[in-house]
C-alpha cells in the first residue's frame with residue numbers, strides 16, 4: 151500500500167497496516183507535529199489533512215489511508231523553510247502559546263480557508279469549534295485565520311484566471327497544485 | 336475588526352508553527368523502555384499485598400516497580416511529606432499509583448498493568464471536608480492525628496460591634512467545584528541514565544524543574560547534582576504540572592536508574608484526569624455588614640477547602656484566599672477562618688489563580704447582593720468600597736509603592752464595553768423576551784508572586800560572546816506562556832541590542848541556581864527583574880572597559896542601537912566590536928544577577944502583614960445572549 155505524505159510517496163510495510171496512523175506518522179516517519187493529546191478524537195491536536203479534509207488520526211488505522219494524499223504540519227511551509235501565509239499569520243497575531251494545539255489549528259484553518267476564503271469571524275469560530283486550545287482563548291487564532299484569508303482569495307483569483315475554460319474541475323485540481331507548492335518533501 | 340499590527344515576537348513560534356518543536360513524547364532515544372502506571376479499584380483501603388507476578392510473566396515486560404524498589408525515600412512533598420511516590424501503606428484516593436510496569440513497548444506496559452493485583456482491606460472513605468473535620472472522622476493520614484491540613488486567619492477590628500452598627504447584614508453560603516487543568520499535553524517524562532557519570536537526565540512536561548529535581552533525588556536517594564532536568568517545550572500547565580508531574584518523573588527516573596536504560600512514560604488522558612491534582616473546591620460561609628450609605632462595615636467568613644488525599648500546596652493556596660478574602664474592597668472589621676482539609680477525594684493543588692478564583696466568585700456575588708439591599712448599582716457599590724492609592728488592606732498593608740489602578744481598570748472596562756447602555760438591554764429574568772440578554776462585571780485584585788508564602792528570588796545569567804551574540808538564561812521555566820521570549824525582549828531593551836542576537840539557552844537545573852517555581856504571576860516580574868539587573872551589571876563591566884575610549888565616565892556610557900556610546904553619538908563602538916575587544920582584554924562579558932522580591936511580612940496568629948510586595952488589579956465584563 152502507498153501513502154502520499156507531504157507530496158512524497160511512502161510505501162507502507164505490511165506490518166504497519168494495523169497501526170494507528172498517528173503512531174505510524176509520529177514513530178515510523180518521525181512526523182511528530184501531529185500530537186496525540188486525547189486518544190479519542192475529541193480535541194483536534196492530531197489533525198492532518200486527507201485530500202484537503204481535516205482528519206483526526208488518533209482513532210484511525212494506517213490501512214484506512216491507502217492511496218490518499220496526506221498533508222501534515224511539516225508540509226505546510228515551503229521547502230526553503232518560508233512559512234505559509236497562514237502560518238505567518240499565526241506568528242503575527244500571537245496565536246501561539248504552548249503550541250501543542252497549533253499544528254491541528256493551522257491545518258484545520260487551512261482546510262477551511264481552501265473552501266471559504268471570504269469567511270466571517272463567526273464562520274471561523276465554527277470551523278475551529280472542535281479544536282481545543284487551553285492557552286490562547288481562541289481570539290488570536292481566529293484573528294490569524296482571518297488575517298490569512300486574503301492570501302486564499304488571491305490564490306483563487308489567480309487560479310480562476312489561469313484556468314477559466316475548464317472551471318469546475320480545474321479549480322479543484324489546481325488547489326491541489328497550490329498545496330503541493332507549499333509542501334516540503 | 337482591526338487585526339493586530341504588532342509582531343508578537345516569540346523565540347519558539349517558528350518551531351511550533353511548523354511542527355518542529357519537540358515536546359517530551361516527540362523525543363526519541365535508542366533502546367528506550369516504556370512505562371505505565373497501575374491504579375487500584377479502591378478509594379480508601381489498607382494495602383495487604385501487591386501481586387505483580389502475572390504482569391511480570393508477560394513477554395516484553397522488563398520489570399514491575401512498587402514502593403519496595405524505591406532506593407531513597409518513598410515519601411515527599413513541598414510542604415508536608417505525605418505524598419507516596421508509590422502507595423505503600425494505604426490507598427488514599429482512586430488516583431493513587433501502586434506500581435509501574437516497565438516494558439519494551441507502551442502497549443505491552445499498558446496491557447500488563449491491568450494484570451497487577453492489589454489485595455487491600457477497604458476502609459470507610461471520607462469524601463466531605465466538613466465531615467472530615469468532625470472529631471470522630473475517618474482519618475486519611477493516621478499519623479497526622481486529624482484531617483486538618485492547615486488553618487489561616489485574618490483578625491482585624493471588631494466584627495461584633497461592626498455588625499451591630501450595620502444597617503443590613505447579608506449572609507450566604509457558597510460552594511465551588513473541582514476543576515481539571517486539561518493542559519493539551521498530558522504529563523510525560525523521559526529519563527536517561529548518563530553513562531559517563533551516572534547522572535539521570537530528565538526531559539519532561541513540568542513547570543517546576545527544581546521541585547521535580549528534589550522529588551527525583553529524594554526518591555532515588557541521590558544528590559541534587561546527580562539529577563539534571565533539561566528544559567523541554569511543554570504543552571500547557573496552568574499550575575497543574577507541579578507535584579503530579581514531579582512524581583511521574585520520579586517513578587520514571589527510578590526505572591531508568593534501576594534498569595540502566597532510557598525510560599519514557601507518557602500519560603494517557605484518562606490517567607492524567609484520574610491522578611493529577613485539581614483546583615480546590617471551596618465551601619464558604621460569608622457574612623457581610625453594610626450601611627445604608629453602601630459602605631461595608633464588616634466581613635465574617637469561614638472557608639473550607641477540600642485538599643484531597645495529600646497536602647500538596649493546600650496551605651499556600653488557602654493562604655492566598657485568606658489574604659484576599661474581601662476582594663479589592665476596604666473593610667475595617669474582618670474575621671476570617673480558613674481550613675485546608677484532607678479527604679479521600681482527588682488531590683487538589685495549584686491551578687490558575689491559586690485560591691483567587693474561588694474567593695473572587697464569592698465576593699463578587701455578595702457585592703451584588705449587598706448593592707441590591709442598599710438599593711444602588713453594583714458598580715456604585717464597588718466604587719464606594721474599592722481600594723485606592725494609599726488604602727489599607729484587610730491585613731493592614733498600605734497599598735503604596737505601586738499604582739493602585741482599581742478604579743482606572745473598572746472605568747476602562749465600563750467604557751470599552753459601553754456598560755451602562757447595555758445594562759438597559761438586560762432581560763433581568765423576563766423569560767418572554769425574544770432575546771435574553773445579560774451583561775455583568777466583576778473585579779479583583781491579586782498579590783503578585785509568592786508573597787509571604789515563600790522565599791522569593793530568581794537568578795539570570797547573561798553571557799555575551801566574542802562576536803556580539805548573547806546567551807541568556809533565567810531560573811524561570813517556559814510553560815508555553817512565552818517567558819523565554821519576554822526575557823529576551825527585556826535583555827535586548829536593557830542592552831540596546833536587537834533581540835535577534837539573543838539566544839535563550841536550553842534551560843537546565845544544572846546550569847542556573849534554583850529560582851523556584853514558575854507560578855503565581857512571578858515569571859515576568861522575577862525573571863524579568865533578574866534579567867534587567869544582570870544586564871545592568873554586565874553594562875557596568877562593559878562601560879568600565881570602554882569609557883576612556885569613549886571620552887566619558889563609566890556612568891555616562893549609553894547602550895543603544897547595537898552600539899556602545901559616549902556622551903556624543905559620534906563616540907561609539909559597535910557592540911560586537913566591543914565584545915571582541917573585551918576578549919582581547921582578558922575580560923568576560925558575563926554576569927550572574929539575582930533579583931530578590933522586596934520584603935513581605937506575615938503574622939500567622941492575627942493574619943496581619945504586608946502580604947505581597949505588589950498587586951495587580953483586574954476587571955472583566957461579560958455579555959451573553961440567547962436567541
Ligand code: FES
Pocket residue numbers: 185186187188189190191192193194195196197206207208209
Ligand atoms: S488526539 Fe486526536 S482528537 Fe485528540
Ligand code: FES
Pocket residue numbers: 245246247248249250251252282283284285286519570571815
Ligand atoms: S497554544 Fe497551548 S493549547 Fe493552544
